[in-house]
Every structure is written in C-alpha cells, then in structure tokens.
Amino acid sequence: MATPPDFTTGQVLTAAQMNGIGMWLVKTQVIGSGSGTVVVPSAFNGDFEAYQIVVSGGATGGGDYGINMRLGSTVSGYYYTGEYRNFPNTVNNVIAGNNAAEWGAVGIATGNTLSANIFVNNPFLNKNSIFSAPYVYNNPQGGLANMGGYLADNNSYTSFTLFMNASTFSGGTIRVYGFRK
Amino acid sequence: MDSENKKPLIQIGDEMREMNDEEYAQYLIDQQNAPSLPFFDN
Numbered sequence: 001m002a003t004p005p006d007f008t009t010g011q012v013l014t015a016a017q018m019n020g021i022g023m024w025l026v027k028t029q030v031i032g033s034g035s036g037t038v039v040v041p042s043a044f045n046g047d048f049e050a051y052q053i054v055v056s057g058g059a060t061g062g063g064d065y066g067i068n069m070r071l072g073s074t075v076s077g078y079y080y081t082g083e084y085r086n087f088p089n090t091v092n093n094v095i096a097g098n099n100a101a102e103w104g105a106v107g108i109a110t111g112n113t114l115s116a117n118i119f120v121n122n123p124f125l126n127k128n129s130i131f132s133a134p135y136v137y138n139n140p141q142g143g144l145a146n147m148g149g150y151l152a153d154n155n156s157y158t159s160f161t162l163f164m165n166a167s168t169f170s171g172g173t174i175r176v177y178g179f180r181k
Numbered sequence: 182m183d184s185e186n187k188k189p190l191i192q193i194g195d196e197m198r199e200m201n202d203e204e205y206a207q208y209l210i211d212q213q214n215a216p217s218l219p220f221f222d223n
Binding site: 029030031032034035036037038039040041042064066068075082084086091093095100101102104105108137142145163165166168169 | 189190191192193194195197200204207208210211212214220221222
C-alpha cells in the first residue's frame with residue numbers, strides 16, 4: 001500500500017487512513033462586489049480546535065487596504081501587534097491594538113488581489129482565541145507583514161467578519177480549513 | 182431612502198444587504214479608527 005497521501009487508483013481507504021488526514025475544508029464563501037464587510041457564518045465548530053483561513057482572488061473596488069477581522073459580534077478585547085517592512089527597505093512600521101475593536105490588518109486587499117493567511121486557535125473553545133498571520137503586500141513599494149494577537153474572552157465563536165476601513169471588495173474567495181484534532 | 186442616505190452594503194454568508202442602524206454605527210466607528218491604514222505608509 002502506498003503511504004498516504006499517495007493513494008493508488010481503486011484503493012479502499014480505511015478509517016485509520018482517513019483519520020490521518022490533517023486538514024479538512026470546512027467551508028468556502030465567495031465574496032461579492034460592493035461591500036467592504038463580509039460575515040462568514042458557520043466557520044467554527046466542535047470538530048476542530050485550530051483553523052486556517054485563506055483569502056484569495058478578487059480585488060478592491062479601488063486602492064490598497066488592510067483587512068481587519070472580528071469574531072462573532074464582539075467589538076472589544078482584541079489585542080494584536082505586528083511588523084511591516086517594505087521591499088525598498090525604507091519603511092519598518094509597527095502596529096498594535098490594545099483592547100481594540102478588531103484584529104487589525106490580518107491580511108491585505110489590493111487592486112490586484114485579496115491576500116490573507118490567518119491561523120486561528122481556539123475560536124470555538126471557551127478559551128482565548130489566538131491568531132497569527134503573515135502576508136505580503138503585493139506592490140513594488142509593498143513588503144512583508146507579520147501579525148499576531150488574541151481575543152481576551154473565553155467565548156465560543158462560530159462566525160467571523162472580515163472588513164476594510166475604506167473601499168469595497170470586488171470578488172474573491174474565503175476558505176476555512178480545520179486541523180484535525 | 183434616497184441614494185444620498187443609503188448605508189453601505191454588508192455581506193452575510195451569501196446574502197448582500199444594506200447595513201442596519203447598529204451595523205452602520207459600528208461601520209462609522211471603524212472608519213474613524215482605521216487601524217490598518219497608517220501601517221503601510223511609505
């Protein structure tokens with residue numbers, strides 16, 4: 001038998017093999033055009049403790065902006081920080097939120113594409129939710145941002161919101177993956 | 182409501198609609214806070 005994930009045609013998959021799969025697609029949500037706020041319901045559940053949220057494709061309706069994130073309808077208790085260095089190495093900014101209303105700049109939306117790669121631990125558990133998110137601002141004057149933070153409550157969340165502080169989304173896809181416990 | 186007073190759209194799942202008063206109030210606060218905008222300034 002081939003070693004997973006190198007399966008062979010017609011092979012019967014056992015429970016042990018299937019249970020060895022580390023990541024499952026929980027849901028896909030297509031982003032429409034004209035809104036800068038997208039709520040993703042039914043993203044987190046008891047099957048998983050940790051998630052990867054990938055945002056790709058699409059663009060903004062104009063301009064380049066950070067994408068912010070909230071869990072459920074909570075608008076306080078968000079702590080985050082991150083660093084951004086641009087490609088010309090002329091900018092090295094630090095951003096931080098101290099009991100903020102959101103996790104700021106967890107990804108980026110440009111006129112070319114949306115881009116976010118957000119790892120979230122514990123959102124469904126009655127524990128602090130913790131995120132980390134590296135991403136690239138795809139512009140010659142852009143660069144690399146590396147963000148992280150947590151939400152200081154022990155609530156269980158099933159949904160999250162991605163939003164910008166200006167402009168609107170024009171298409172794109174949000175995919176939520178769960179890591180097998 | 183005329184177009185001048187139209188609130189921004191919010192997408193919830195696959196559904197797009199105009200923000201309600203509560204969502205719009207938070208939207209206005211978010212515009213003021215704009216935490217991410219200075220981050221990428223050159």
